Amino acid sequence: MTVSLLSTKLHIPRPRVNGVVRPRLTTKLISALNRPGQLILISAPAGFGKTTLVAELAADKERSFAWISLGDGDNDPIRFWSYMIAACQSIQPGVGAAALTLLQTPQPLADETIPTLLINDLVDMEKDLTLILDDYHAIQNQSIHLALSFLIDHLPGNFHLILATRVDPPLPLARLRARDRLTEIRVADLRFTREEAASFLSQTMELILTEQDVDVIETRTEGWIASLQLAGISMREHADVAGFVKAFAGSNLFVADYLMEEVLKNQPQEVKTFLLETSILARLHPSLCDSVRGASDSRTVLRSLYQSNLFVVPLDDEGNWFRYHQLFADLITAHLHASVSADDIALLHRRAAHWYEQADMMSDAISHAISAGDHSYAVNLIEKVALPMILKAHFKTVEDWLAAIPPEFLKQSLPANMAIAWMHLLRGNFEQAAPNLQRLQELFLARDEQEVDLTLRGEWFALQAILLNAQGKAVESHDVAEKALQLLPDDETQVRSMTYLALSNAYDQLLDYGRARQVFETMIQHARATSDFTSEIFGCSLLGRMVLQQGELRAAYQIVFQAVHRMEQAGALSPFSATLFGELAQIYYQWHQIQEAREYFSRSVHWSTLGGFSDAEIYHGVFQSRLFQMEGNLKAAVAQIERSLDLMQTAAPALVREEVVAQQVSIFLAVDRLAETQTALKTYGFVFEE
Numbered sequence: 001m002t003v004s005l006l007s008t009k010l011h012i013p014r015p016r017v018n019g020v021v022r023p024r025l026t027t028k029l030i031s032a033l034n035r036p037g038q039l040i041l042i043s044a045p046a047g048f049g050k051t052t053l054v055a056e057l058a059a060d061k062e063r064s065f066a067w068i069s070l071g072d073g074d075n076d077p078i079r080f081w082s083y084m085i086a087a088c089q090s091i092q093p094g095v096g097a098a099a100l101t102l103l104q105t106p107q108p109l110a111d112e113t114i115p116t117l118l119i120n121d122l123v124d125m126e127k128d129l130t131l132i133l134d135d136y137h138a139i140q141n142q143s144i145h146l147a148l149s150f151l152i153d154h155l156p157g158n159f160h161l162i163l164a165t166r167v168d169p170p171l172p173l174a175r176l177r178a179r180d181r182l183t184e185i186r187v188a189d190l191r192f193t194r195e196e197a198a199s200f201l202s203q204t205m206e207l208i209l210t211e212q213d214v215d216v217i218e219t220r221t222e223g224w225i226a227s228l229q230l231a232g233i234s235m236r237e238h239a240d241v242a243g244f245v246k247a248f249a250g251s252n253l254f255v256a257d258y259l260m261e262e263v264l265k266n267q268p269q270e271v272k273t274f275l276l277e278t279s280i281l282a283r284l285h286p287s288l289c290d291s292v293r294g295a296s297d298s299r300t301v302l303r304s305l306y307q308s309n310l311f312v313v314p315l316d317d318e319g320n321w322f323r324y325h326q327l328f329a330d331l332i333t334a335h336l337h338a339s340v341s342a343d344d345i346a347l348l349h350r351r352a353a354h355w356y357e358q359a360d361m362m363s364d365a366i367s368h369a370i371s372a373g374d375h376s377y378a379v380n381l382i383e384k385v386a387l388p389m390i391l392k393a394h395f396k397t398v399e400d401w402l403a404a405i406p407p408e409f410l411k412q413s414l415p416a417n418m419a420i421a422w423m424h425l426l427r428g429n430f431e432q433a434a435p436n437l438q439r440l441q442e443l444f445l446a447r448d449e450q451e452v453d454l455t456l457r458g459e460w461f462a463l464q465a466i467l468l469n470a471q472g473k474a475v476e477s478h479d480v481a482e483k484a485l486q487l488l489p490d491d492e493t494q495v496r497s498m499t500y501l502a503l504s505n506a507y508d509q510l511l512d513y514g515r516a517r518q519v520f521e522t523m524i525q526h527a528r529a530t531s532d533f534t535s536e537i538f539g540c541s542l543l544g545r546m547v548l549q550q551g552e553l554r555a556a557y558q559i560v561f562q563a564v565h566r567m568e569q570a571g572a573l574s575p576f577s578a579t580l581f582g583e584l585a586q587i588y589y590q591w592h593q594i595q596e597a598r599e600y601f602s603r604s605v606h607w608s609t610l611g612g613f614s615d616a617e618i619y620h621g622v623f624q625s626r627l628f629q630m631e632g633n634l635k636a637a638v639a640q641i642e643r644s645l646d647l648m649q650t651a652a653p654a655l656v657r658e659e660v661v662a663q664q665v666s667i668f669l670a671v672d673r674l675a676e677t678q679t680a681l682k683t684y685g686f687v688f689e690e
Contacts, residue, residue, distance in 0.1 A: 004361065008315035009068055009083060011067065011316055014055065014059075014314065019056070020204060022056070029057050029162075030060075033160050038160060039171075039181060040160065040162040043167065043168050044166070044187045045187070047225055048187060048191070048226070049225040051134055063130060068083050068132070070135045074138065076400075077147070080144050081118075084118070085099060085118065088118070092126075094121075095118070097571060098121070098573070099113075105534055111147040125156075129160070131161055191222065191223025197218040200228055207232055207235055209245075234266065274305075277292060279324070280292070280345070280348050284298075284312070284321065284323060285321055288352065291352070292352050306322065311324055313325060350372040356368060362385045365381055369381055375406060382401050383415035383416060386401075386419035387419055387459070390419055395423055398423065402416065411439075414460075421440060421463050437467060444460060458488035459492075460484075461481070462495050466502050469509075474505075474510045478503060481506060485500075497532055500523035500535075501538060504516045507519060513546060523538075524536055524543070536563065537563065540560060542579075544580075548590070553591065564580050581600045585597045585599075597627060598624075601624075
């Protein structure tokens with residue numbers, strides 16, 4: 001399952017036709033864009049015109065701008081970087097293609113992985129690009145902040161980044177400021193001057209005011225644009241403008257509350273009802289609004305609100321999607337909760353969830369179901385999409401959903417508990433997965449066999465096979481993997497592929513190499529038929545390793561090299577490709593072609609590091625030690641293996657410890673360090689009698 005991207009989030013808002021031109025700010029922005037490596041930060045509370053300002057800047061047709069309107073749902077790193085790449089590709093097709101491929105792999109990635117690949121592509125762009133991230137305050141995920149910091153630290157000269165946010169983000173602003181790489185626009189800059197306020201009230205709001213009235217309004221709003229707009233809307237409905245201006249007083253928050261009351265009071269009842277009922281929606285579509293309201297006139301109402309300048313912002317050029325100005329949305333939402341019962345609000349969310357479900361926009365459907373407090377419905381929706389999302393590494397999104405559901409609603413859900421088990425197993429958290437699998441077993445035993453879908457039962461066996469394999473229980477793993485393959489339908493491609501892996505590894509542990517090879521070949525054929533590149537990589541690398549261990553170097557080379565060629569041709573190289581390059585390095589090592597072995601192992605380490613595999617550097621030291629030993633450079637060989645020993649922790653996987661200690665014993669014997677050899681062998685599991 002790939003990430004569903006809303007094109008409206010990439011839409012650059014159109015500047016107001018009769019908006020206030022602010023050359024003092026646009027000149028500052030353009031000056032920053034002419035300086036390489038600048039981060040532009042526009043930071044101010046809601047209602048100070050941040051979005052309007054950058055929309056006006058982006059209207060410059062001589063420059064290339066891309067836009068992302070961020071929201072709470074973009075805290076999933078995969079979703080965030082998918083939007084980042086899509087925005088860049090709207091200007092330069094093909095940028096970030098390799099990074100986008102990596103985002104589809106289930107292996108967690110290092111924070112620097114995606115920005116590294118994106119930076120490399122941006123450097124080669126023929127044109128300059130300015131990317132605007134609007135409402136960056138919605139991002140709370142530290143992993144995203146770290147990755148974006150890396151991108152900012154290595155900004156290409158032809159790429160500029162503008163962040164519009166309500167609060168300063170946790171980025172290295174002080175360091176950038178010290179290096180003169182930060183351009184800041186803050187509240188003091190964004191406040192309307194007296195002249196700008198006068199222009200806004202007369203030109204944009206079409207009011208006829210005295211200079212004294214303008215001075216009072218500008219002073220009491222302190223240049224806060226949203227308050228000026230609210231004041232303008234209220235004054236248009238007042239016959240006694242002078243009386244309104246005289247009564248207009250208070251701090252920003254009190255002004256907002258007062259004006260909110262004024263705006264709603266002067267609207268027809270049907271408009272008030274529309275505003276309140278649709279305030280729960282982050283985006284407004286006529287059909288969606290109709291479903292939530294139980295009405296059929298939403299398109300007409302939305303267009304009327306937009307034409308009346310009532311805080312409605314278009315999100316596309318066709319007039320299908322809109323949103324409320326965020327401050328306005330906050331205020332009418334607060335009014336909704338103060339004036340409507342919790343049950344009625346839950347009904348609005350439930351209707352929104354059903355609309356989004358029918359539109360196959362499942363993330364929004366689940367969010368509204370959770371907001372409705374309809375946890376049974378939310379679990380039902382999560383069950384439909386959790387596994388496909390987990391198998392594409394969208395762990396955080398699924399985790400956030402599950403965390404929002406009370407445990408009692410998850411206890412009896414087989415698919416939800418399977419989703420939790422898959423997350424643990426795919427992350428290698430086998431100890432955490434075991435109790436969850438026990439819970440699944442209890443659920444299966446509590447149900448009549450005919451009540452459980454065969455596909456679910458097949459997935460259950462697949463989960464058991466993977467865990468048993470990791471525990472070294474090859475016979476048990478083999479038996480349940482066979483059961484899984486019998487039950488799983490052909491279109492469950494990824495689950496079947498992981499089951500093939502468990503089965504082939506079981507045969508490998510049982511030293512039945514003939515059957516292991518058959519399963520590997522079946523897995524590879526299955527993966528190629530379904531364009532499952534990750535499974536093909538695993539199948540080819542493990543088959544190549546087994547053939548290599550049997551001494552068939554030429555056959556192993558053909559299997560692995562052809563797989564690398566296929567991945568390169570398909571643009572499907574990923575961190576999992578490290579296994580292929582590692583096998584090629586081993587083959588060249590066996591052929592005593594040291595230069596080629598080093599080259600391929602370096603490529604293996606490169607992809608491993610990009611994927612965040614923590615053991616890559618340890619294996620690198622082991623392999624380099626072997627190469628130095630082959631060359632007769634024993635001093636360098638010892639240094640390399642000791643480096644791996646320093647990196648290896650007691651909690652390192654058993655296979656890692658075995659690799660390190662095996663080479664440690666080999667090199668200590670070669671340099672006649674008998675005492676250390678005996679110590680290493682004891683660590684490896686051998687016991688010596690005194």
